[in-house]
Amino acid sequence: MKIEIRDLLPSFFPETRKSSSEIWGSQLVFEKGEYIKIVAPSGSGKTSFMHFLYGLRPDYDGSIYYNQENIRDYSAEDFAKKRSNSISLVLQDLRLFPEQTVFENIEIKRQLNPFHPKQKITEMCERLGIAERLHAKCKNCSYGEQQRVAIIRALMQPYDFLLLDEPFSHLDEKNSQLAMQLMDEESKARGAAIIFADLERIDYFPQTRLFHL
Amino acid sequence: MSLSYKPVKSLLQTGTSGTSRWLSYIGLCVGILLLFCSIQMLVNIQRLLKGNVIRKGGYDYISILKKIPLDTAIQIEGTYFYQKDIDELKKQPFIADVAPLVTTQFQVEILVPGVFTTPTSLYLESLRPDFIDTVPSDFIWHPGNDTIPLIISSQFFEVFNALARSNGFYQITPELASTITAKVICYGDSDSSVTFNARWSAFSDRINTVLVPEEFMRWANQTFAGKQASHYSRLYIKTKNADDEELTNYLAKKNYRVNKDKNKFGGAKPVLEGIFSGLAVFGLLIVVLALMLFSFYLQLVIAKSRESLQLLITMGYSPKWLGKNLSKRFIPTYILIILIALAFTELMQWAFHTQIMFSRPELSSFVDWKVVAAAITLLVLSVITNHQLVKRLLRRLN
Numbered sequence: 152m153k154i155e156i157r158d159l160l161p162s163f164f165p166e167t168r169k170s171s172s173e174i175w176g177s178q179l180v181f182e183k184g185e186y187i188k189i190v191a192p193s194g195s196g197k198t199s200f201m202h203f204l205y206g207l208r209p210d211y212d213g214s215i216y217y218n219q220e221n222i223r224d225y226s227a228e229d230f231a232k233k234r235s236n237s238i239s240l241v242l243q244d245l246r247l248f249p250e251q252t253v254f255e256n257i258e259i260k261r262q263l264n265p266f267h268p269k270q271k272i273t274e275m276c277e278r279l280g281i282a283e284r285l286h287a288k289c290k291n292c293s294y295g296e297q298q299r300v301a302i303i304r305a306l307m308q309p310y311d312f313l314l315l316d317e318p319f320s321h322l323d324e325k326n327s328q329l330a331m332q333l334m335d336e337e338s339k340a341r342g343a344a345i346i347f348a349d350l351e352r353i354d355y356f357p358q359t360r361l362f363h364l
Numbered sequence: 365m366s367l368s369y370k371p372v373k374s375l376l377q378t379g380t381s382g383t384s385r386w387l388s389y390i391g392l393c394v395g396i397l398l399l400f401c402s403i404q405m406l407v408n409i410q411r412l413l414k415g416n417v418i419r420k421g422g423y424d425y426i427s428i429l430k431k432i433p434l435d436t437a438i439q440i441e442g443t444y445f446y447q448k449d450i451d452e453l454k455k456q457p458f459i460a461d462v463a464p465l466v467t468t469q470f471q472v473e474i475l476v477p478g479v480f481t482t483p484t485s486l487y488l489e490s491l492r493p494d495f496i497d498t499v500p501s502d503f504i505w506h507p508g509n510d511t512i513p514l515i516i517s518s519q520f521f522e523v524f525n526a527l528a529r530s531n532g533f534y535q536i537t538p539e540l541a542s543t544i545t546a547k548v549i550c551y552g553d554s555d556s557s558v559t560f561n562a563r564w565s566a567f568s569d570r571i572n573t574v575l576v577p578e579e580f581m582r583w584a585n586q587t588f589a590g591k592q593a594s595h596y597s598r599l600y601i602k603t604k605n606a607d608d609e610e611l612t613n614y615l616a617k618k619n620y621r622v623n624k625d626k627n628k629f630g631g632a633k634p635v636l637e638g639i640f641s642g643l644a645v646f647g648l649l650i651v652v653l654a655l656m657l658f659s660f661y662l663q664l665v666i667a668k669s670r671e672s673l674q675l676l677i678t679m680g681y682s683p684k685w686l687g688k689n690l691s692k693r694f695i696p697t698y699i700l701i702i703l704i705a706l707a708f709t710e711l712m713q714w715a716f717h718t719q720i721m722f723s724r725p726e727l728s729s730f731v732d733w734k735v736v737a738a739a740i741t742l743l744v745l746s747v748i749t750n751h752q753l754v755k756r757l758l759r760r761l762n
Contacts, residue, residue: 207678227683227759234680246675248375259371260679308680 152237152311154181154204154346158213161199173362174200176213181344183311186357189348191364197348198243200364201316204346205240206230235264239310241318245301249290253281253300256289261307266341275303279329294321302330306337313338315347328355369689372681375672376665376690384664388657389701395650396705396742400735402644404713407732409636412724423460424606425495427598427623428615444595458611459603463492464596465573466581468550469589474562475547476524483549488514489573490581495600500566505580512548513565515575521567541567552588572623598623655746659753662694666757674761683758690758691751698746702739709735 160168160175169176174189175196181187191197202208203215206222215222217233225233234240247256257272276282279299284292289300298321305313313334319327335357338345347356348364430443445464453462466489473483493499496515503513521541546562568575576584585592603611606622615622666673677683710731717729 227677231677231680231682231685234678236680240678246678248672248675251371251375255371259375259676262368262371263680304679 152183152218154312155179155216155219156204156213157216159200159203159215160212161196161203162210162212164196168196172364174364179362181312181346183344184342185344186359187344187346188352188356188358188361189346189364190350190352190361191348192350195364197364198316201240201242201314201346201348204312205234205238205314236309238312238314239305239308240314241301241305241316243316243318243320245294245297247289247297247300247304250288252286252288253292253296254285256300257304257307260304264308266309267307272303272307275306275333278333279303280326295323295326298322299326299330302334306334310338310341311343313343313345315345315349317349318347319349319353327353331355367685369693372676372686372689373693375676376669384657384661388654388661389697391650391654391657393701393705395647395652395654396702396739397708398647399644399651399742400647400705400709400731400738401712402640402647403735403738404709404731405640406637406644407734408713408716408727409640411726412721423602423604425600425602426606427465427600428620429598429623431619431621444597445599446595450599453599453601456611456614458605458608458614459601461495461602463495463600463602464593465598465600466490466578466585466593466596468581469585469591469593470553471551473549473551475549477544477546486548486574488548488576488581488584490576490578491571491600492578495602496568496571496575503565503577505577507579507583511545511561511563512576512580514546514562515566515568515571516564517572517574518567519572520574550584550588553590558588651742655749658694659749662750662753663757666690666754666761670761673758677761683761684755687751687754687758691747691754694750695747698743698750702743706731706735706739 155178156174157178158176160166164175166176172195189197189200199208199211203211206215206225209223217225217237222230248259251259253276254272257276258269261267261269261272273282273285276285276299279302281292281296281299284296289297292300298318302318315334319330322330331353332355334345337343345356347353347358352361430445432443450462450464453459468488472486472488474486475481475483493503500513500515503515505512541564544564548560548562549557550560551557582592601611605611673686676686713731714729717723717727721727723729
């Protein structure tokens with residue numbers, strides 16, 4: 152799978168934003184296996200860009216293509232198929248089920264299209280240091296723990312693209328590196344691309360291309 | 365591996381109101397019960413009102429008379445049926461067969477111990493055996509037999525009993541009556557007479573006369589009157605459906621009327637039908653109201669689970685799969701509610717048939733197929749409307 156953007160700009164941004172951005176108003180193609188880093192200060196539209204790519208919001212001008220297919224023509228069922236097979240996302244606002252345990256939050260994603268066996272949940276939680284929280288309700292977990300749950304959840308399915316929207320905002324350096332290492336391994340195992348949007352450059356993300364939003 | 369709904373189900377139960385759900389379940393059950401009972405009672409009424417129609421071998425048998433206009437009442441000939449009338453009736457596609465009720469052409473008197481102690485005038489009639497609902501095996505007569513078997517109307521029997529009371533004699537039961545031998549005196553043209561013994565062969569709720577075997581009637585008319593009957597006051601019609609509109613219209617056009625003397629519910633028919641039709645409509649309204657209440661409950665479930673459902677769709681769950689499973693969840697409840705209502709209807713029908721109607725043969729202790737058909741239709745309708753509603757509500761979440 153490849154993702155292509157053509158002359159993309161949020162509807163609520165002025166046209167002038169195109170001249171100061173390497174993303175807005177450009178024509179870009181993201182291929183499998185690439186590690187794309189997008190750096191931008193707050194308010195420049197990182198989350199909007201990720202939402203547009205994932206098909207969560209349609210309030211943009213220009214076009215986004217999955218394999219030459221304009222996603223504006225996608226139905227809810229088409230998106231459901233892509234989201235369970237080809238594209239995964241770690242949202243900045245995490246979006247976990249607060250009343251469900253850590254394990255249940257991850258399992259509900261895993262069972263949708265299992266890339267890993269169930270045991271892998273415990274294994275990954277151990278690697279990211281949240282194994283002892285497996286049966287705790289997410290509402291009782293810290294933001295850092297919840298962020299790691301959201302990362303593991305995104306790794307439970309097959310994907311060609313992993314979209315990361317400030318995935319380490321609540322993590323310290325050490326835990327961020329552990330999480331990055333895990334995502335790197337998982338993406339390489341799938342030959343997948345990562346599109347990583349953050350406030351600043353991160354040295355331990357092995358980027359192949361860098362864009363300023 | 366198939367996708368399990370179990371983890372999703374627990375996400376949709378959080379914080380939903382149980383009271384409104386139970387209220388809608390109870391409402392639905394009461395409405396459906398009322399609807400089923402009304403349908404069943406309408407069927408019961410139809411069956412009871414067919415009580416004046418003999419049904420045998422898949423055919424209805426009804427008797428008809430000619431209407432007597434007031435100004436021609438004295439023209440007796442106008443009130444009779446003739447062979448040409450019978451032939452014309454037989455030609456109609458909705459009439460399978462016609463048989464006349466043949467009357468004695470001579471004078472007849474009867475003597476019954478304890479009832480008619482002096483000879484009393486009587487008339488006898490005969491009808492083709494295939495037109496009689498139940499023909500007793502001993503309802504036969506051959507020339508030379510001195511005993512005539514009679515089938516007598518139950519109403520006549522009641523009259524006999526009333527006369528017996530007024531004459532100071534004991535009353536008789538149908539069982540006792542079959543042991544009593546009456547005398548039938550047949551008078552010929554030249555005041556000659558022959559006396560026969562007569563025994564009650566059977567009592568009929570439906571045939572409003574005193575019937576003798578056809579063979580006796582033919583022989584007696586020839587012997588005592590020297591002729592066979594050439595005209596008839598009543599005819600019996602054999603038809604596939606006595607309520608057939610074509611038949612009714614035809615009879616009305618010909619100025620014939622169906623003999624409804626035996627219709628015990630005749631006057632109450634439109635009233636009873638009206639009451640139960642009204643109840644059926646009321647039941648249907650309750651069902652609609654309960655389904656609306658249930659749809660509000662469903663909307664509440666979806667509204668309260670909005671965030672969870674949205675997140676599931678964001679994660680890649682198919683809205684179609686979610687909708688299918690969400691609506692499927694209520695199917696066992698619908699089936700259970702309809703089965704409970706059906707069971708109660710069955711119980712009421714059984715009680716109505718055995719306890720109130722004393723197991724009348726026209727009725728059945730089991731619910732009619734129309735009630736079962738209504739149950740299946742209702743189930744299918746509920747499932748479809750439920751599915752459509754969930755689909756619509758989920759589409760709004762996308």
